[in-house]
Amino acid sequence: MRLDDSRESQNVEDRRGSGGGGGRMVVGGGIGGIALLLVALFLGIDPSVLLQGGGGAPTEQTSRSAPGPDDAQRRFVARVLGETEDVWKDVFQRSGQTYREPTLVLFSGGTQSGCGAAQSAMGPFYCPNDQRLYLDLDFLADLQRRLGAPGDFAAAYVIAHEVGHHVQNQIGVLRRVEELRRGRGEAESNRLQVRVELMADCLAGLWARNAQNARGIMESGDLEEALGAAAAVGDDRLQRRAGGQVVPDSFTHGSSEQRVRWFRRGFEQGTLAGCDTFSDQR
Template identity: 65%
Template sequence: MRLGDGRESGNIEDRRGSGGGGFPIGVAGGGLGTIALVLMALFFGVDPSVILSGGGGQTDAPVVRQQGAPVTEGGEQDGARRFVSQVLATTEDVWTDVFRRAGNTYQPPNLVLYSGGTQSACGFAQTATGPFYCPGDQKVYLDLAFFRDMERQLNAPGDFARAYVIAHEVGHHVQNQIGVLRRVDGERRGMGEVESNALQVRVELQADCFAGVWANRTQQMRRVLEPGDIEEGINAAAAVGDDRLQRRSRGTVVPESFTHGSSAQRVQWFRRGLEAGDPRACDTFGG
């Protein structure tokens, strides 16, 4: 990625030396699809009657858990922090523009950098939790060790792969801002585990799609993409598919337990957002 001397976000909260992590939030079903689509339609400036037949809904769910390894101190950490801050700034630019065009105001999240463990509004978190978004405090939590794990354990190297992770978590913040997560949380009460998992998958796939929208619009705004970047993002999306992670960790795949979607699904929805550049294309519930 050509980030160069691009601006850094002022919404970085550096807790390294303290910790980081969180716990999964669930989702729900029933009439959620219609509710979520109406919310998206109203928020992004579309007549709900035009898209009601498509279904739709989304919420925030847990992010892949991978055991992290400590990142060395010094220049490597400083460079990684700057990279995260610059990527976060691009998400702010993109979603501020999207919301403004819809007649709304985007309130960007803080991104908490941590190592080891820290407290969030979603509970105490540890490195093994992996990156996640907590709607309770509207913050993204990231241990930089996860980036090293992506490369060494998941075979998903590259700066754009790392940017995809950040954009995915910010996608959950977008879901929260348009009011879907509150309704999801209410709908999931009383839902069985299999149904809840299936809905969580749709939530995560929408965040992947929003990450694709971010990539499209960032490229239009700043021409940051270099040859191979999109392939890195696609590879990262595939690397964190539930089927691939389950096969790697336990040797078997249990689709009923998926909470993020298969590798193929994650790639599909990331591509859809990338190609469309429009959040209205991210109807994972009707599509």
């Protein structure tokens, strides 16, 4: 991955070593009205007009902490985040919209988020309440060691996926989806959640294609690294690794095949309209 010429995002908050702990709220998933939101964004229509409200305002002022330790991992994360900012700023501008940049919080062990307490064991996540991404860098090491998905572009895929949730939040998808999940049974609620996660995978692929076209950040083998990471975190593969039975109704992120397919679609098409996982239920 070529990031030497990439700028470092200033939206990185380094809390490593500050302690914390607990659980977190999971970003939800759903269907009706999603395709309309995607069309609205590209027609230059404010999606909040369609949903009687935007994609969710933060409950607290977004702060930008002073840079943390000047280490290679932090610089890598900041540069990947900067690449996502440049791509999404351009995508939104082309449709007459303004992209609000999220903050990425680095932590170790646990920390507090706008969605409650966060814990490393739960993996990276996005909190729509404070519009922050939360990442313990140890997860990226686990991705390589335990899940068999090595490479810097595999790590970039993880960050781009969480940024995809921020995009969903900003255009109103997450709020609409959460409304649709109310009153649904567990299996149906899980199916809706899967569509949100697959869309975030597709948006990560969209980012990769646009960043490559604009700045040539990818090297030989990078696409395979991203696809390998998407496959490694499929629900079916994780359930098998845990020694349990594969139960599709319990999936919350999608199978390995689905995750790979939707990342690839985003990469090949490079458009937001191509990431409508709610109309295409495969």
